[in-house]
Amino acid sequence: MNLPAPDTPLYNHPLPLIEAWLREHGCVQHREQLHCWQLKTPQWQAWISLDIEELTVLYEAPGHQVKRAFKYSLSREDVESAVFAGP
Template identity: 40%
Template sequence: MAAWVGGSQQRQNPCLWDLHQPQWSALIELEVEAFTVRWQHQGQISERRFPYGLSRADAEAAILAGP
């Protein structure tokens, strides 16, 4: 799978991707039926789960929208 909008795949677990932005960071976990994004911003964690049925553009927009 191509890099998630500038994210990097973890070597020890290819289902996990790290994404760092100036205001927040995110961990993207690829699961069987969906993917989960956990954003960290100012010590708070927000989590959302997205179906794979989203277009790539919609998935990237949702991730980059941040927490």
């Protein structure tokens, strides 16, 4: 997988590379809703949605939920740091 430089905005990444990037981080694509991905960790799980204007993440941890949105204009490095750090 040849991803662009980490400081490249997500909107400059082809969809197949974004999908490969999510898989590399342990995300599993939903069988029917192909724009949705799930990530499970021992402490929390997240539903990642590749929406039209932004990437949205719904975190679920014992006792609470947190929803966050990240514009595709953010760099992959910034999105990666935020999304995979958890709620």
